Amino acid sequence: MSESKSEGADNNLLKRIIKLADPYLGWFYGSIVLSLVLAALAPLRPYLVRITVDKYITNFNMGMLQYMCVLLVILLVTESILRYVFNYITAWLGQNIIKDMRLRVFNHILGSRLTYFDTTPIGISTTRTINDIEAINDTFSEGLITILADILTIVVVLSFMFFTNWKLTLVSVATLPLLLFVTRWFQEGVKKSFQEERTQIGRMSAFLQEHITGMRIIQLFNVEQKEMKKFSSINNSLKQANISGIWYYSLFFPAVEILLAASIGLMVWMASRQILNQTADVGVIMAFILYINMLFRPLRFIADKVNTIQRGLVASERVFKLIDKDDSIPNTGSYKPATIKGRIEFDKVWFAYSDENYVLKDVSFTLPEGETLAIVGATGSGKSSTISLLGRFYEINKGTIKIDGVDLKDYELNALRSKMSTVLQDVFLFAGSVMENITLRNDNISREQVISASKMVGAHDFIMRLPGGYDYQVMERGATLSMGQRQLISFVRALVFNPSILILDEATSSIDSESESVIQTAIEKLVKGRSSIVIAHRLSTIRHAHKIMVLDKGELKEFGSHEELMRLNGHYRHLHDMQFKKQESAVAE
Numbered sequence: 001m002s003e004s005k006s007e008g009a010d011n012n013l014l015k016r017i018i019k020l021a022d023p024y025l026g027w028f029y030g031s032i033v034l035s036l037v038l039a040a041l042a043p044l045r046p047y048l049v050r051i052t053v054d055k056y057i058t059n060f061n062m063g064m065l066q067y068m069c070v071l072l073v074i075l076l077v078t079e080s081i082l083r084y085v086f087n088y089i090t091a092w093l094g095q096n097i098i099k100d101m102r103l104r105v106f107n108h109i110l111g112s113r114l115t116y117f118d119t120t121p122i123g124i125s126t127t128r129t130i131n132d133i134e135a136i137n138d139t140f141s142e143g144l145i146t147i148l149a150d151i152l153t154i155v156v157v158l159s160f161m162f163f164t165n166w167k168l169t170l171v172s173v174a175t176l177p178l179l180l181f182v183t184r185w186f187q188e189g190v191k192k193s194f195q196e197e198r199t200q201i202g203r204m205s206a207f208l209q210e211h212i213t214g215m216r217i218i219q220l221f222n223v224e225q226k227e228m229k230k231f232s233s234i235n236n237s238l239k240q241a242n243i244s245g246i247w248y249y250s251l252f253f254p255a256v257e258i259l260l261a262a263s264i265g266l267m268v269w270m271a272s273r274q275i276l277n278q279t280a281d282v283g284v285i286m287a288f289i290l291y292i293n294m295l296f297r298p299l300r301f302i303a304d305k306v307n308t309i310q311r312g313l314v315a316s317e318r319v320f321k322l323i324d325k326d327d328s329i330p331n332t333g334s335y336k337p338a339t340i341k342g343r344i345e346f347d348k349v350w351f352a353y354s355d356e357n358y359v360l361k362d363v364s365f366t367l368p369e370g371e372t373l374a375i376v377g378a379t380g381s382g383k384s385s386t387i388s389l390l391g392r393f394y395e396i397n398k399g400t401i402k403i404d405g406v407d408l409k410d411y412e413l414n415a416l417r418s419k420m421s422t423v424l425q426d427v428f429l430f431a432g433s434v435m436e437n438i439t440l441r442n443d444n445i446s447r448e449q450v451i452s453a454s455k456m457v458g459a460h461d462f463i464m465r466l467p468g469g470y471d472y473q474v475m476e477r478g479a480t481l482s483m484g485q486r487q488l489i490s491f492v493r494a495l496v497f498n499p500s501i502l503i504l505d506e507a508t509s510s511i512d513s514e515s516e517s518v519i520q521t522a523i524e525k526l527v528k529g530r531s532s533i534v535i536a537h538r539l540s541t542i543r544h545a546h547k548i549m550v551l552d553k554g555e556l557k558e559f560g561s562h563e564e565l566m567r568l569n570g571h572y573r574h575l576h577d578m579q580f581k582k583q584e585s586a587v588a589e
Contacts, residue, residue, distance in 0.1 A: 020097045034086040039152030043160040046290035053283030094141035098133045112327035114393045121206035132315035139312030150298030157294045171270045175259040186252040190307045193245035200238040260296045336415040340500035341369040342531025349399035361554045372532040374542035377551035383535045387503045421494035425506040427486040429478030435470040438493045453495040457522035459488035491522045502532040
């Protein structure tokens with residue numbers, strides 16, 4: 001029962017894979033027509049060889065012998081050209097299909113909510129986008145269509161063989177049942193090894209992505225040997241999966257060669273008796289040797305190509321599972337205002353990343369347009385979750401969030417996010433120039449705007465000191481720049497997009513005091529005239545915020561100005577006194 005279900009699932013996957021060729025149906029049908037033509041041409045050569053031997057060589061007819069040789073050369077050249085065109089079309093078809101699939105998968109990943117990235121290792125997404133899709137390409141270029149061509153060739157060759165000499169044909173195919181049994185064993189074994197191989201490749205990709213990204217921590221804490229052992233274990237598992245497949249191949253192909261030799265031996269034995277009895281001609285032996293090779297060659301490779309399809313099915317199942325998973329934020333809103341004033345309202349908002357483990361509980365507040373709200377609280381209190389909800393990177397469970405009196409869900413998603421800019425604590429810079437990292441390759445932002453914004457936040461001088469200035473090539477993740485420099489570039493990036501709402505997520509928590517003073521000045525310029533939400537551990541940086549919100553375990557405990565909260569003598573006063581006592585103790589020491 002489970003096997004039939006598995007076959008049904010495989011058939012459905014195969015139909016979905018074939019459906020990918022819909023934009024290229026002309027090429028797809030063209031390849032099928034070529035496979036029919038090649039199947040028809042394949043047995044003609046042995047047939048012509050038999051006629052040449054029996055009618056013209058044995059009768060010493062030199063004129064017709066030359067004619068047949070020319071005909072054979074023309075047939076061979078024609079078949080070679082058609083084979084080239086067939087291989088090119090199938091490869092072209094496969095490459096275009098995987099190009100479309102990569103775009104589709106990457107577009108799906110781009111539109112996924114942050115929950116997907118919270119729970120999926122980067123290496124897994126990389127494997128799905130590159131390795132697994134490449135396996136789908138093999139399904140087209142080396143699998144489906146070529147198997148069809150091989151099956152047609154087998155049918156036509158067998159027909160010619162039976163037409164030529166049915167007794168010799170029956171003897172020639174006597175080993176086929178054993179070949180089919182060996183082929184079935186080979187397919188089942190290699191399918192399991194392929195599945196294990198894909199699993200281990202995914203594990204290795206995820207491990208490498210994570211550990212190369214975190215190499216600084218590995219070296220700082222001197223755990224290279226321990227991580228090397230983990231990698232060695234994963235690497236060994238991948239090796240074993242590959243060796244398992246190699247073992248099946250190393251047994252299968254010699255077995256096929258033995259069966260081929262046995263088939264030819266039986267045929268020669270039978271043909272020799274027929275020739276001696278004068279019931280067959282000499283040419284039939286030569287023709288049947290070619291026929292048998294033509295018969296066994298596709299049979300031998302069909303097994304390998306079926307496994308290519310199996311590999312493609314395993315890979316496509318993973319890819320389709322990713323595409324079918326609804327990880328995107330529903331973009332059903334149609335409201336696209338030219339400008340946003342920036343009035344923000346949270347009304348009884350509840351939010352949980354999973355199940356009902358709420359990280360925000362019944363949170364309500366209002367931030368008037370153009371004002372700054374600072375959010376403070378212990379780690380895990382829900383500060384970052386609050387700002388993630390504002391850009392609809394996660395969906396709330398209960399309550400409503402409004403901007404300018406309009407529910408977030410009524411905004412068109414791109415229109416909403418285009419009016420916001422965020423500066424994170426951990427600034428991410430891409431490999432490319434400083435200019436590209438600021439504009440994110442947005443052609444609507446001019447060089448003059450970037451320079452003006454850089455001067456405004458105090459980043460222009462340090463950028464001009466870099467080799468090449470704004471054209472300085474930043475290494476991956478900005479490794480060649482200091483934390484303060486990366487932070488200033490992120491401020492320029494936020495400013496050039498001219499946001500109506502600015503979000504600063506602990507933007508000064510990881511930099512030194514000297515850089516902090518420069519960045520603090522930049523922050524004051526950035527927030528001026530904009531609705532801003534600032535998350536900060538250093539309370540000294542948020543005294544001038546219009547409102548301060550105190551969160552504790554997802555609950556809003558206090559809300560008001562610095563002076564108002566200090567007079568309450570509650571959570572904020574406790575955090576304030578505790579932090580400044582630590583600073584005074586540090587200065588005294």
